[in-house]
Amino acid sequence: MSTRVRIDDNGITAPADKELVLDVVFDGRRIWSFWLIRDGESRGPDSFVEWPPALRRFLDGTVEIGLVEHATGDVLFTGEVALGGKGAQRIKVETEDGKPLGLDKSNRLAQTFDTRSSEHVAPLLDSIEEVLDALRKAGIDAFPAYGTLLGAVRGGKLIGHDSDADIGYVSDHTKPVDVVRESFRLQRRLSEMGYEITRYSGAAFKVDVAEADGSVRGLDVFGGFLTDDEHLVLMGEIRTPFKREWIFPLGTTTLEGRELPAPADTDKFLSATYGPSWRVPDPAYHFETPESTHRRLNGWFRGTRVGRDNWDRVWSKAEREGRADLTPDALTRWAAESLDRPAQVVDIGCGNGAAVHHFAQQGVPALGLDYSPRSFAHAAALAEEQGLPARYERVNLLELRQTLAWAARIARDPGPRLVIGRHFLDTTTVAGREHFWRMAEMLTRDGGRTVVEFVVPSEGAEKVRLLRPLRAQRVRREVKERGADVLDVTEYDTDTSAVLGADAPRTGGRIRVCRMVVEWP
Structure with a gap:
């Protein structure tokens, strides 16, 4: 020692x-x-x-x-x-x-698996076999991947310091766009089988499997393909020279006594994943993805999950610390007091659901949309308990298909609507803002207004994590390009804790925000 x-x-x-x-x-x-x-x-x-x-x-x-x-x-x-x-x-x-x-x-x-008995991991193994079988029925020959395959090949068991299971497959397609189309086809097929799906990217998603005790386990499914220049690409870390015969026809491996499919040459596959030293256990292994690979995978498949992990951590922390305050913010109070009573409120990027809860308490049907379902879990449970006219849905406005489908679905309800976008524009991407305006237009064309609030640049303002200040002129230009009128613009200073209550610094710092009221004629 x-x-x-x-x-x-x-x-x-x-x-x-x-x-x-x-x-x-x-x-x-x-x-x-x-x-x-x-x-x-x-x-x-x-x-x-x-x-x-x-x-x-x-x-x-x-x-x-x-x-x-x-x-x-x-x-x-x-x-x-x-x-x-x-x-x-x-x-x-x-x-x-x-x-x-x-x-x-x-x-x-x-x-982690080193704290769990064979009886405890049996449901996970059942889930792996169930999802592999479901993918096979959907036309894909999949296999355990990443740490799950590593544990099976290296010792026939789950790795002690690991905590989840991964599944991979290699498509017959050679072009990224066809791989994406196939991945969405798989998602639809699995959804038809009754599985809940959460999409990570154009070629990766999570399958939720309900187990006998009622718990839900998520298994990650990573899509891959072989390029025309003989490179294996596998979400989310791999691009390396590879031959088809090293994968197909699939062989088998044994994991915790169960025979499962595996790439034909597991040594070649695991060397591509973890390097030639994959046989040496390393509980602190870090993937060191080359920047060229990262850029390719971003360009081909990613872009629909920007910031999701950060927001999940924000709301997990808020839940852990018991911060479930549904007191309405200044924008919500202003809208409720200053604008005509709508037939419905739609809060895009609803966060903890405080605005939806406030309007529902006043008898106004309200809908909260957010792509981090942990954010509104408390508010949703409370609404059900109290019988409020409020509901919450997981929606990702970085996906155009979700934007259009949800907008069309909501627009069938009678209006007029109040659409709220509180600190959505300054936390999303350019594509996210474009989709926000498209949804707002579809929801208020037959009457109603859209109210947004976002942080604007200000000298001496404190920075708040996850917020990227926008110039009011830029947002105004985006609105006019969509054919809308800006009815009111108000800028004011506020405390950082009033902007992002779940994650704002507790320093009492100041920040400048802009409130904008928009209407489509």
Whole structure:
């Protein structure tokens, strides 16, 4: 053991004589793994690694911490450590109902497989077989991919530090547009079979599988194809020279005693995924996708999930901290008091659903749309409990097909409508703004108004994460290009906490916003 290891509230400092993959063990259970030099900050002969943000909320109390070299099991440090200084309780990294948690390779808290028995993982294996069979019925020969395939080939079992399952397939098509069309065909086919689908990109989606105990498990399905110049492309990390015979005809592999399909040459496939050292366990592995591959995959398939992970984290944090306040914001109060009573309110990018809740309490039917369903989960449950005329739907305005389909569906209800877009324009992309205006036009052509609010550039204004200030002139130009009239423009200063309550800095800083009222003649 080393006497130079220091552990405190900030992180871990250890001698950096050579690169090591280290497991951090709390009371005998692995909690986190990292590369000492790659993930650390040089401090003379040592390396300092910060505690991951996801772990910090647990670090108050005492615990026996072990620092163990992953490959050899050599113990670099072990000892009782006090952290936080606010309590003397035993530190436990677990859910509120006592289920053990650890950090996966992406430093996200999860119930990793090393904390679960064979009985606990059996439903996951059932789900893998079920989705593979469903894809086969839809005309695709799929197989376990990424960490799921790695665990099967390397040891016949799920990787202990992993927490989810991945499925991949290689299309017969060679052009990206045909791969995208096929992926959406698969989505429709699986939806017809009764599965709930969440799309990640033009060639990847998640399938929700309901298990016997009522829990829902999501399995990621990554599409791929072989290009005309013999490169394998697989969402979301791979583009490498490859031969078709290394994949087809599919062979088999064994995972936790179950025989599953696999690429014909698993060594070639896993080398393409993780490099030639794929046989060496690495719980802190990071994909290092070449920029050229990243640009290609962005251009071909991505663009419909911009910011989704960030927003999911925002609303998960708000839920975890109990911040479910549905007090209406200034824009909602102004619209309710100053504009004619509409027949329906549609809040695009509704966030926690406060505006929808406020109008529904006044007896106005209201609909909230957002592509992060975690945002409005509390408001939706409350509306059902109280019998309010409010509903919420997961809608992604970065997809034109969703924009048009939902706009057409909503427009069938009698108007006039009030369409609200509070801090949607300044958090989305150019395409998202175009789709917003198209939906607003479709919903208010037969009467009604659209009210938007967005942050504008202002000297000395505090920056708020996820918000990108827009100039009012630019938004006005977009409105006029869509044939609408701008009825009112008002700019005012406000506190940052009033802009994004779930994620705003608590510094009392100021920011400038613009409120704009739009009408289609």
